[in-house]
Every structure is written in C-alpha cells, then in structure tokens.
Amino acid sequence: MIIIARKPLKFTTAFGVIVMVLGALLELGAFFYNNGSMVSAEAVFTGAIVVTVGHAFYGTDNLLLSLLLTFFSSIGIGYYIFVQTHSWLWTIIAAIAFFAFIITLFGFRSSIRKRHGMW
Numbered sequence: 122m123i124i125i126a127r128k129p130l131k132f133t134t135a136f137g138v139i140v141m142v143l144g145a146l147l148e149l150g151a152f153f154y155n156n157g158s159m160v161s162a163e164a165v166f167t168g169a170i171v172v173t174v175g176h177a178f179y180g181t182d183n184l185l186l187s188l189l190l191t192f193f194s195s196i197g198i199g200y201y202i203f204v205q206t207h208s209w210l211w212t213i214i215a216a217i218a219f220f221a222f223i224i225t226l227f228g229f230r231s232s233i234r235k236r237h238g239m240w
Contacts, residue, residue, distance in 0.1 A: 169197025
C-alpha cells in the first residue's frame with residue numbers, strides 16, 4: 122500500500138485555485154452571454170487574465186495542467202481580438218503571442234524558484 126503524504130494547504134495555492142475557478146466561470150459564462158458583442162469580449166478577456174493570475178498563484182508543477190490553463194487563457198485573448206478586428210490572422214497571432222509570453226514568463230519564474238536557494 123502506498124501512502125501519500127499531504128502537504129499543508131498554503132494561502133497562495135488556495136487563492137490560485139479560487140481565482141482560476143472564478144476566471145474560468147467568467148470566461149465561459151461571458152462567451153455564451155451575448156456572444157460576439159464587445160461586452161462578451163471584454164468579459165472573456167477579463168476572465169482570461171484572471172485565470173492567468175490564478176495560475177501564477179497556484180504554481181503547479183504539472184506540465185499538462187499548466188499548458189491547458191495557458192491554452193484556455195490564450196483562447197480567451199484570441200476571442201477578444203477576433204471580436205475587435207474580425208480577422209483570423211490577428212486572432213491567431215495574438216493567441217500564439219500570449220501563449221508564448223506566458224510560457225516564457227512562467228519558465229522565468231521557475232528558474233528563479235530553483236536558484237532562490239543559492240542567494
């Protein structure tokens with residue numbers, strides 16, 4: 122039998138989970154409410170940013186979950202750009218740029234965490 126030791130729940134982890142859930146609900150709800158309008162696009166954009174902030178606080182080591190959360194946020198950013206411009210090209214460019222930016226930013230954060238012990 123394998124016994125898994127539980128770590129105590131930290132405030133940043135709990136805050137990150139709550140914020141990610143609220144951001145995902147905002148993003149999904151706004152997408153289906155008045156789809157294609159500026160109100161919907163702005164709310165989806167806000168939800169995408171909130172999911173990203175929650176992801177940063179959560180600090181998961183699971184690569185698949187991290188990529189899925191970043192992809193979900195990137196789709197929200199892409200939706201906002203699409204409603205603004207009605208151009209698939211700019212939508213794809215913005216979504217890829219946001220995805221790359223967040224992956225790079227989180228990669229930088231993890232390298233700081235690894236080197237923090239050496240300071």
